[in-house]
Amino acid sequence: MTAMARIIGIDLGTTNSLVAYMKDGKPCVIPGRAGRAMVPSVVAMTDNGLIVGDSAKEHLTRSPERTVYSVKRFMGKSLADVQNELAYFPYALTEQGGVIRIKLGEKTYSPPQISAMILKELKQRAEAHLGESITKAVITVPAYFNDSQRQATKDAGLIAGLEVLRIINEPTAASLAYGLQDKTQGTIAVYDFGGGTFDISILKLKNGIFEVLATNGDTHLGGDDLDRRIADLFLSEIQTGHHIDLTASPDHMQAVRLEAERAKIRLSDELNTQIEVELPDGKGRYSRELTRDQLESMVMEIIERTLAPCRLALKDAELTTAQIDEIVLVGGSTRMPLVRQRVQELFGKQPHCNLNPDEVVALGAAVQADILSGGTTDMLLLDVTPLSLGIETMGGVMSSLIRRNTTIPASAKELFTTYVDGQTGVDIHILQGERELVKDNRSLARFRLKVPPLPAGVPRIEVTFLIDANGILNVTAADMRTGQRQSIDVKPSYGLSDNEVERMIEDSFKFAQEDVTARKLIEARLDAEALIVTTEKSLAEGGRLVAEDVLASIRAALSALTSAKDGHDPKAIRARMADLELAAKPLSVALLDDSLKRTLQGKTVTEIM
Amino acid sequence: MDHHHAHSTGSRDLRMARSMCWHCQSEMAGEYFCERCVKVQPVSKDTDYFICFGLPRRLTIDQNKLEAKFYELSRAFHPDFYQNKSDAEQAISLGNSATLNTAYRTLRDPIQRAEYLLDLEAGSVKEIRTSPPSDLFEEILELQETVEAYRASDRDSETGREILAQLVAERQALDQRKQDMEHQLEQLFTDWDTLQDRGDATSQARAERDRLLKQMREILSNRTYVKNIVNDLAETIE
Numbered sequence: 083m084t085a086m087a088r089i090i091g092i093d094l095g096t097t098n099s100l101v102a103y104m105k106d107g108k109p110c111v112i113p114g115r116a117g118r119a120m121v122p123s124v125v126a127m128t129d130n131g132l133i134v135g136d137s138a139k140e141h142l143t144r145s146p147e148r149t150v151y152s153v154k155r156f157m158g159k160s161l162a163d164v165q166n167e168l169a170y171f172p173y174a175l176t177e178q179g180g181v182i183r184i185k186l187g188e189k190t191y192s193p194p195q196i197s198a199m200i201l202k203e204l205k206q207r208a209e210a211h212l213g214e215s216i217t218k219a220v221i222t223v224p225a226y227f228n229d230s231q232r233q234a235t236k237d238a239g240l241i242a243g244l245e246v247l248r249i250i251n252e253p254t255a256a257s258l259a260y261g262l263q264d265k266t267q268g269t270i271a272v273y274d275f276g277g278g279t280f281d282i283s284i285l286k287l288k289n290g291i292f293e294v295l296a297t298n299g300d301t302h303l304g305g306d307d308l309d310r311r312i313a314d315l316f317l318s319e320i321q322t323g324h325h326i327d328l329t330a331s332p333d334h335m336q337a338v339r340l341e342a343e344r345a346k347i348r349l350s351d352e353l354n355t356q357i358e359v360e361l362p363d364g365k366g367r368y369s370r371e372l373t374r375d376q377l378e379s380m381v382m383e384i385i386e387r388t389l390a391p392c393r394l395a396l397k398d399a400e401l402t403t404a405q406i407d408e409i410v411l412v413g414g415s416t417r418m419p420l421v422r423q424r425v426q427e428l429f430g431k432q433p434h435c436n437l438n439p440d441e442v443v444a445l446g447a448a449v450q451a452d453i454l455s456g457g458t459t460d461m462l463l464l465d466v467t468p469l470s471l472g473i474e475t476m477g478g479v480m481s482s483l484i485r486r487n488t489t490i491p492a493s494a495k496e497l498f499t500t501y502v503d504g505q506t507g508v509d510i511h512i513l514q515g516e517r518e519l520v521k522d523n524r525s526l527a528r529f530r531l532k533v534p535p536l537p538a539g540v541p542r543i544e545v546t547f548l549i550d551a552n553g554i555l556n557v558t559a560a561d562m563r564t565g566q567r568q569s570i571d572v573k574p575s576y577g578l579s580d581n582e583v584e585r586m587i588e589d590s591f592k593f594a595q596e597d598v599t600a601r602k603l604i605e606a607r608l609d610a611e612a613l614i615v616t617t618e619k620s621l622a623e624g625g626r627l628v629a630e631d632v633l634a635s636i637r638a639a640l641s642a643l644t645s646a647k648d649g650h651d652p653k654a655i656r657a658r659m660a661d662l663e664l665a666a667k668p669l670s671v672a673l674l675d676d677s678l679k680r681t682l683q684g685k686t687v688t689e690i691m
Numbered sequence: 692m693d694h695h696h697a698h699s700t701g702s703r704d705l706r707m708a709r710s711m712c713w714h715c716q717s718e719m720a721g722e723y724f725c726e727r728c729v730k731v732q733p734v735s736k737d738t739d740y741f742i743c744f745g746l747p748r749r750l751t752i753d754q755n756k757l758e759a760k761f762y763e764l765s766r767a768f769h770p771d772f773y774q775n776k777s778d779a780e781q782a783i784s785l786g787n788s789a790t791l792n793t794a795y796r797t798l799r800d801p802i803q804r805a806e807y808l809l810d811l812e813a814g815s816v817k818e819i820r821t822s823p824p825s826d827l828f829e830e831i832l833e834l835q836e837t838v839e840a841y842r843a844s845d846r847d848s849e850t851g852r853e854i855l856a857q858l859v860a861e862r863q864a865l866d867q868r869k870q871d872m873e874h875q876l877e878q879l880f881t882d883w884d885t886l887q888d889r890g891d892a893t894s895q896a897r898a899e900r901d902r903l904l905k906q907m908r909e910i911l912s913n914r915t916y917v918k919n920i921v922n923d924l925a926e927t928i929e
Binding site: 247291462489490492 | 762765766769770771772774775785786788789790792793795796
């Protein structure tokens with residue numbers, strides 16, 4: 083067997099991430115220096131640069147506004163998608179080109195960039211352990227992830243310097259790890275309740291083939307939501323009992339969230355636990371006892387929400403609970419006794435949990451990696467697409483092309499023509515979802531089909547929509563008259579463009595090689611340049627609006643910043659920038675007043691009101 | 692539904708005749724792999740799904756054999772096993788897997804299988820109308836009015852409850868009707884297969900063949916109407 087570059091398996095989780103590889107026909111996770119296999123999915127911006135994992139987790143309460151956790155919730159999402167939970171996150175979120183950006187210090191980062199930092203940490207860990215360079219990986223995602231979320235995960239791998247050979251679904255990865263161990267045959271249900279997402283997959287295992295029959299889930303339902311429910315109780319009790327509103331204090335909010343998480347974990351083994359939270363400004367501490375019963379009545383409703391997807395998946399697989407031979411539990415949240423109880427009640431059988439629910443997904447990713455490198459040949463996973471794929475048709479209705487739970491790779495063809503003589507383009511809007519109307523489904527991408535100018539109805543362009551084994555859509559088109567293929571420039575609705583990803587890959591390499599001060603100097607110079615340009619523009623527009631002495635001090639501050647910028651001290655540059663901003667304040671106020679005045683001119687009172 | 696896009700009607704068997712290996716240009720006799728250079732060959736999108744699975748073109752098929760062949764071909768074509776191969780082979784693997792999955796999905800389901808076979812056999816029965824017969828059409832309209840009335844009514848009122856009871860009864864009747872049609876179809880499937888097995892080429896056999904195709908087409912299309920109404924009804928009253 084020719085030596086092929088090693089492929090590692092990565093579980094990129096909401097709360098924790100792991101890396102695993104195949105060793106002598108058995109998958110095993112790679113521990114870090116401290117012996118722990120799990121890397122907290124946390125990235126912190128410190129004065130000494132970016133740090134990841136356990137050390138970053140310590141910064142959650144120390145510098146909450148510069149410490150990113152649960153970034154997986156933002157993958158492939160726009161700001162509008164997460165509007166109702168923004169208040170829970172202490173770090174600042176903005177949006178650019180339909181993609182969320184996270185503000186850390188002076189820079190903003192897209193969720194794939196933050197995820198890439200976690201991936202890099204795992205990559206380095208594997209390289210240190212195996213003593214070789216690693217460039218290829220299999221990365222897991224929730225089965226119910228849509229196209230944008232999968233693409234964002236693939237982008238994260240690229241930015242981290244990893245070729246992502248396969249995006250594999252978490253529950254199916256888990257089934258591979260189980261199947262390898264037990265040589266199970268029959269129908270199994272994998273119930274995967276993680277930190278941020280919930281998935282249910284139903285599979286048929288036969289002679290080494292793992293055929294997914296149906297999958298369902300909720301990509302916004304996980305342990306995070308349980309923690310939030312508990313934290314809300316603590317916060318309201320602190321509010322009423324101690325008259326302190328912690329919502330304005332990000333570090334204390336984090337402390338409460340972490341205490342809620344720890345209490346939840348303890349209550350999986352114990353029947354009651356003591357809660358302690360230090361209050362700000364020496365106002366003492368909040369303490370109470372929390373029992374398992376109290377916890378369960380609080381989170382019951384959230385756990386119930388996992389059962390509806392289970393029923394839908396069974397319905398799509400055309401199976402009853404009695405026909406399920408085994409139930410496999412995956413994800414940290416399945417450690418809760420109430421979760422196990424509800425799953426057992428639904429399926430009428432005791433669920434399996436032989437393998438560590440935190441590690442089983444990474445182990446399965448390593449098995450899939452081994453299949454791809456030609457090591458394991460007797461196992462084959464046949465997965466499905468979780469959501470129906472379609473295009474927008476007349477009247478804002480979605481026409482479905484590939485139905486949910488279709489085995490992938492899957493393809494569909496559609497013939498397009500024109501309605502007007504000489505029309506040179508047809509706009510196509512691609513969607514994913516189960517609803518009738520376009521507005522209720524997820525917009526994936528848009529593109530314009532180029533058509534030769536001919537009489538209406540004469541052009542015949544065949545578009546092929548192909549969902550590959552990663553669950554990612556590829557679109558190609560061919561002119562049926564000439565047989566010529568056409569390249570399509572698909573613009574993702576909620577994703578980074580190819581150029582952007584490329585720039586981020588470059589950035590990522592660049593920053594890895596430079597030391598932190600050098601990076602800070604570059605950033606400071608760029609910011610200084612931007613400030614100089616905007617100030618000069620303001621001077622040109624509004625110089626006449628302010629007094630001569632204001633103008634003089636702005637000019638002085640400008641020249642001081644210009645010379646600092648040519649120096650090599652980022653701190654000095656930042657200081658001169660602050661000076662300039664202060665000096666220019668009267669000017670910006672005057673400009674604002676002026677533009678407001680002009681806007682209001684000529685309008686009636688009611689319009690202004 | 693996508694197999695409707697995937698094939699056009701015409702002579703499929705002709706296209707099955709293989710020509711040359713895309714890679715080494717040698718004459719092809721093997722099924723999916725060139726005998727000389729062992730490279731995977733693209734499966735034509737117009738391949739007859741029955742031939743693809745090595746099954747006779749019948750409406751009752753051996754599900755176990757179908758599944759076994761599907762697994763065997765999946766192992767032959769799946770992209771997982773082409774990771775170390777050339778770009779051309781990877782592209783063929785992807786295309787073949789997608790075609791195979793469509794073929795399996797089509798043949799596994801008895802209704803889709805029948806629809807597919809009807810398309811293959813089209814010929815003389817092409818012009819069969821696909822609108823519902825007038826009696827079914829009138830029923831649909833009437834039912835639609837009742838559904839509208841129910842939606843507009845106060846569901847807890849006396850009238851609301853009355854309409855609901857009426858809709859529940861209607862649904863039961865329609866469910867029964869759907870089942871009856873499926874039984875009829877089963878019988879027609881058996882009749883069709885028997886006729887094919889006999890392999891008569893007489894004009895009488897041809898007339899019988901057309902009659903069966905026509906009946907199947909009608910029932911299949913009516914069943915789709917009834918199925919859609921039942922689904923719609925279920926959504927409203929559940």
